[in-house]
Amino acid sequence: MAHLQQDKKILNRVKRLQGQLNAVEKSLTHPDQSCMDVLQQVAAIRGAVNGLMNQLIEQHLKEHVLKDTNQVNDEEIQKFLSLLQRYL
Template identity: 65%
Template sequence: MGHLHQNKKVLNRVKRLQGQINAIEDALIDEEKSCIDVLQQVAAIKGAVNGLMNELIEAHLREHVISDSTSNEDELQTFIQLLKRYA
């Protein structure tokens, strides 16, 4: 996915995830933070990772599967196996 280095939307999502992960680390150090606060932050990260995954899936499909004028059955099968493994 060499084309992703130009995708600012994906890079921004990753930067937000980094910030959220840092916030969890800080919350774990802060004795004033409750377990619920930390769990809410983790849930937010889970949602953000799912959003990132969806963005990457869409980018991959558009760039490598749909846009190819030639039939790319091997690429499609590899991608389907990946989805089955992590979905």
């Protein structure tokens, strides 16, 4: 996945996630912070992680499963399905 690290959109998404996680950590250190506010922040993080996962899946499918000739790479599909089963 080294080539994915060059993708600025993905890196920016990861940096935003880091910022959101830091905000949750900071919120948890304040005793007067509303639980509802923290839960809302965590829900936003979950949505952002799902978006990142979708973006990575889409990029992987385009770059590794579908070849330039638009032929399906069966070996890559099997690897990918195995990966999905582990994470879903």
